[in-house]
Amino acid sequence: MFGFSFAKLLLVAAVIAAVWYGYRWWQRVQKVTRDEAEALSRQRARAADGEEMVKCASCDTYLSPRAARSCGRTDCPYPG
Ligand SMILES: [Zn+2]
Numbered sequence: 309m310f311g312f313s314f315a316k317l318l319l320v321a322a323v324i325a326a327v328w329y330g331y332r333w334w335q336r337v338q339k340v341t342r343d344e345a346e347a348l349s350r351q352r353a354r355a356a357d358g359e360e361m362v363k364c365a366s367c368d369t370y371l372s373p374r375a376a377r378s379c380g381r382t383d384c385p386y387p388g
Pocket residue numbers: 364365366367368377378379380381384385386
């Protein structure tokens with residue numbers, strides 16, 4: 309009777325341990341996937357910024373060429 313109960317207890321403990329380690333493993337996989345996705349999107353955002361920003365020659369500010377506006381100086385190359 310005791311032997312049977314102990315074996316059952318061990319089995320339950322083994323199942324709990326398996327579920328726990330499986331859960332931990334799954335969380336690690338999810339975190340790595342999420343971190344990689346974040347790193348990739350940050351990298352893309354940085355690359356896009358580098359491509360899109362242009363420096364105004366007269367006022368030394370960085371602007372997006374699509375949204376470039378005059379800073380108010382008469383020698384600013386962008387339309388006001
Ligand atoms: Zn300017």
